[in-house]
Structures are given as C-alpha cells and as structure tokens.
Amino acid sequence: MLPSRAVGGIVEGIMNNVIEVSGLQKRYGERTIVDQLEFHVTAGEVVSLLGPNGAGKSTTIEILEGFRGRDGGEVQVLGVDPAHPTRLWRSRLGIVLQDRSLNEELTADEMLRHFSTFYPQPRGVTDVLELVGLSEHRDQRVAKLSGGQQRRLEVGLGVIGRPDLLFLDEPTTGFDPEARRQFWDLIRMLAHEGTTILLTTHYLDEAEALADRALILVDGRIVAEGPPATIGGRGHLGATVKWVGADGAHEQLTETPTAFVAGLAAEFGGEVPELVVSRPSLEDVYLKMIGIHQ
Amino acid sequence: MSSATIDDRAVVKPPGLPSVLSVGWQRAKFDVRNFFRQKDAVGFTLAFPVMILVLFGSIFKGKVEGTNIEYSQVLVAGILASGVASVSFVSLSIGICNERANGTLKRLAGTPMPKLSYFLGKIGLVLTTAFCEVVLILGIGALLFHLHLPTDAGHWLTFAWVFVLGITACTLLGIAMSAVPKNEKSAAAVVNLPFVALQFISGVYVQYNSLPAGLRAVASIFPLKWLAQGFRSVFLPDSFLVAEPGGSWQHPVMALVLAGWCVAGLLLCRMSFRWGTEK
Numbered sequence: 001m002l003p004s005r006a007v008g009g010i011v012e013g014i015m016n017n018v019i020e021v022s023g024l025q026k027r028y029g030e031r032t033i034v035d036q037l038e039f040h041v042t043a044g045e046v047v048s049l050l051g052p053n054g055a056g057k058s059t060t061i062e063i064l065e066g067f068r069g070r071d072g073g074e075v076q077v078l079g080v081d082p083a084h085p086t087r088l089w090r091s092r093l094g095i096v097l098q099d100r101s102l103n104e105e106l107t108a109d110e111m112l113r114h115f116s117t118f119y120p121q122p123r124g125v126t127d128v129l130e131l132v133g134l135s136e137h138r139d140q141r142v143a144k145l146s147g148g149q150q151r152r153l154e155v156g157l158g159v160i161g162r163p164d165l166l167f168l169d170e171p172t173t174g175f176d177p178e179a180r181r182q183f184w185d186l187i188r189m190l191a192h193e194g195t196t197i198l199l200t201t202h203y204l205d206e207a208e209a210l211a212d213r214a215l216i217l218v219d220g221r222i223v224a225e226g227p228p229a230t231i232g233g234r235g236h237l238g239a240t241v242k243w244v245g246a247d248g249a250h251e252q253l254t255e256t257p258t259a260f261v262a263g264l265a266a267e268f269g270g271e272v273p274e275l276v277v278s279r280p281s282l283e284d285v286y287l288k289m290i291g292i293h294q
Numbered sequence: 295m296s297s298a299t300i301d302d303r304a305v306v307k308p309p310g311l312p313s314v315l316s317v318g319w320q321r322a323k324f325d326v327r328n329f330f331r332q333k334d335a336v337g338f339t340l341a342f343p344v345m346i347l348v349l350f351g352s353i354f355k356g357k358v359e360g361t362n363i364e365y366s367q368v369l370v371a372g373i374l375a376s377g378v379a380s381v382s383f384v385s386l387s388i389g390i391c392n393e394r395a396n397g398t399l400k401r402l403a404g405t406p407m408p409k410l411s412y413f414l415g416k417i418g419l420v421l422t423t424a425f426c427e428v429v430l431i432l433g434i435g436a437l438l439f440h441l442h443l444p445t446d447a448g449h450w451l452t453f454a455w456v457f458v459l460g461i462t463a464c465t466l467l468g469i470a471m472s473a474v475p476k477n478e479k480s481a482a483a484v485v486n487l488p489f490v491a492l493q494f495i496s497g498v499y500v501q502y503n504s505l506p507a508g509l510r511a512v513a514s515i516f517p518l519k520w521l522a523q524g525f526r527s528v529f530l531p532d533s534f535l536v537a538e539p540g541g542s543w544q545h546p547v548m549a550l551v552l553a554g555w556c557v558a559g560l561l562l563c564r565m566s567f568r569w570g571t572e573k
Contacts, residue, residue: 062571065404066404067400067403067404067571067572068571068572069572087406087408088311088406090404090405090406091406093404095401095405097397097400097401097404099397099400099401100396100397101393101396101397101398101400101401103328103398106328106331110324110327114320114324115405117316117317117320118312118317118320118406118407119312119405119406120310120311120406157401161405161406
C-alpha cells in the first residue's frame, strides 16, 4: 500500500498534466515518423505543435486522440493511456479534425443538437451557437455556410460536450485573413474559459497569436520549446535597427536598441529617416531551425 | 438507517453516459433526416426500383409459360426483393463508404458515441427506407399490375420472416461491403456491378426457371434469389409452383441460406469494418 500522501501526489500530478508524453515512438515501415518525443501540457495551457509538413504533428496528435497506435513510449491524456480509450474518457475530449465532414443538408442547429446527445453533460446548443458566432445562421444548411463558418461549427461540435481538453489539427488551413482572425478570437475565448488546447499548425503567426507555448517539431523530434516570444533564443538575439542616412540605407544589429535609437535621434537632431526597429520574427527563428535540422 | 437512505437520494448524481439505445435512436433519426434531405439519393434509392417496375411491367405483357399468372405479378415480387436489397445492401455500403472517405466515421469515433449505436442508427435508416419502398412497390403492384395482397395471417407471417431475414443479411453484407471500394468515387460502381448482375440471374427481371442451370446455381448461393422466391411465395398463388424450382417454395432451404448469410455478414463486418482512424 502506498502512503496516502504519495497517492495524493500522483493524483495531483495527473490533474495538473493534462497530457504527458515520454519516449513516444512511431514508425511506418522503415520510416520513423515520431522519434523519442517528450513533452507535457498542463491544465489551462494552449500549446502549439509547430512544424513543416511531414514533421509528425498530425501523427502525434492522432496518437494522443486515441486514433493511432504507437510503437513505443508512455502517453497519458487526462490520466488515461489513449491506446485504451473509453467512452468516459472520450466524453472529456474535444477533437477538431483536419478533414471536413459535416452533413451538408443538415443545419448547424441540427448538427450540434445531435452531437450533444452523445455526452453526459453537454453545453446548450444555443450557447455553443453564440460562442462560435453562428447564432444568426443556426437554421441554415451546412452547405450554405462559408468555409470559416463551417470550421467554427466544427469547433462547436468539438466543444459541445464541455471538454477538458480540445485538440485542433491545422484548424485554419485555407482560410482568408479575416476568417482566421475571427477563428483566433474564438480559440482565445475558449482558452479564456479554461479549456486546455493542443493545436497543430504550420502557420507561425497562428502559434504566436494563440499559444502560451510552442513546440517546434522537425522530423519527428522537438527541436525547440518555449513561449513563442522567446523560443529558440528569440528574446536574446538582439534587434535590428534600420534607417536611411545622407549616404544611403543603414542596418545595425544591437543588444541595446533603445540607447542606439536615442543616439541616432541626437545625431539627426530629431526624426530619424525611415526608422525601423525589429526583432527576429518567429519565422526567422523557425526557418533557421528547420535549416539546421534538415 | 432510513435517514441515511434519504440523504443518499438527496445527493445529485452526475448524469452518466447516455445509453447505447438512446444514442442509437438519435443516430437513426439523424440518418433518416439526412437521407431524406438528399433528394438525389432518395430519388435513386426509392424511385429507381419503382421506375423499373413500371417500365418492365408495361413493356413485357402476357402470362408466364405453363401458368395463368401474369409476368407483371412475378415482376412485382422480384422488384420488391431488389428494392429491399437496394435500400439495405446498395444504399448502405455506398453511404458508409462515403462516410468513411469524408471523415464522418472518424469524427464519430472521436466522440463518446457507443460504436454499436452507429449500427443501430443504420438499422433504423434501413428499416425506414425499406418500409417506404415496400409500401410504394406493393401499392403500385396492386394498383397497376393486379397484385393480389394476401388477406390471411399465414402469408403475412411468411412475408415477415422472409423480410426480416433478408433485410438483416443484406444490411450486414452492405456494412461489410463498404470496406471493399478503394474510394468513394468507385463505390457506386463497385457495389452496383454485382448487384445488377445478381438481379438478372436471381429471378428479379427474368423468370427464374427460364434461366440456364449454371446461372441458377450461382444465383442460389446469394440472398437475392431467395428473397425474390420468398416474396413470390407470399404474393403468388400456389398454382405458380409449376414454374418454381423443384415445384416447391423451398421455405426451409430459404430460411437456412438467408440465416447463413446473416451469420456470414456479421463475421465479415467484424473482420472488415474500419472507422478510418488508422491509415
């Protein structure tokens, strides 16, 4: 018998880490898709799996969703090994897949109402319609909704069961910029409500806009991990100051951009022509990493 | 003691997972609604057998050789069998193949929906569409082709068991067949090819005893021949027996073959059914 405190500790650990992955391995034939993956997601976090096509993002998320088997490693999702899914476990998950598979001839209201009958404590259909911004379109056939609206309906189906953990697999692929912004607002709202979210994306700005933490995956391995603002040493790489002087364009990398610009301003006696101060974008860091690891 | 019991009752239990049957009922309603919203599918599945019945029944006149029964009456029983197979075997296998290809099955597999409820829903869909089909064909048969609807319980009892065994076999085979087409584009062709061939050799369009013995031997392996023969035994008088194989309705063999396909269909489903989650 374990002392009760140890048991309490274990339970607490499970409660805090919604996802726990160690040594995860997946091969297709000779090809290793996921290699010794190690990460965790704590309750309330929004974590993004970022990486180029074929990096193993979708395979990883599908193993966590209980859709795929694995060849090695330990995985716990909400305290359960996803290789042995149960209905109760599924009732605590929300899954938004890459594929679009809505019934085109049914309405948003009918789809949500139907899926709500699978869960023990579903949200109200009206609440979900409001949450995903489809209240005005509730009685419209799915076929008549725009791509962005259909995707929001899919998120609605993902959260109708009041999930503790929401998986989003490349949710905004093919969106126009406005639809993406609206979608991001929805995800932020869900995160604000306390839903833990794991999302895969190959859009860097998406990870930057939504995630508390990003994991950059290349060839089935995590090559960097951290908040999008500082990942890959982004916070310490200094800033680039650009301006145009009498003799043409200048560019200076500096650790102290504020002091540098103040110096420039003094030099010019006021406005510095075409002044730009920039930090390396997530994309710069990311492309550098993909470059290193490929 | 009694107060403890009252206290226990006062505790609000968190609602448990919905039962297999209640979700199955929801699935059935959803599938039926989805089916009837797809006008082209409704037209093809329900109206196609009716169209064939009206066309063939109007083109081919006269009595079946050696009997005083009109060909069109034999045709109604045959179309009834093919209509039942159409709403179960054909419609279901193409429908499920599509649901697998577009990710519907995967989406459902990711919810707490009991797997069995999915199949209960499909059974509900098949029974609903089969009911519509049977009413349509018997109505048109009685109105246009002098089909005699039996008035005694015995014939309707035969109808009931032939219908139940036949539709169960065809439903299970339809679910199993959904795994065969490589993709949703080829589904209609892959499923219809054997079905059209079977209709010609199973006594649906062509009077069974007039077929070559080899084709009859092939047809008698599959359920459609027995389903058609079973419906003839309900809607045609015994005077037609002179045109039946062996001069008998062969009810015991019929029950055995159809029940055998139910068992085989169930095994095939268990072996072949995929939710589309593991590629």
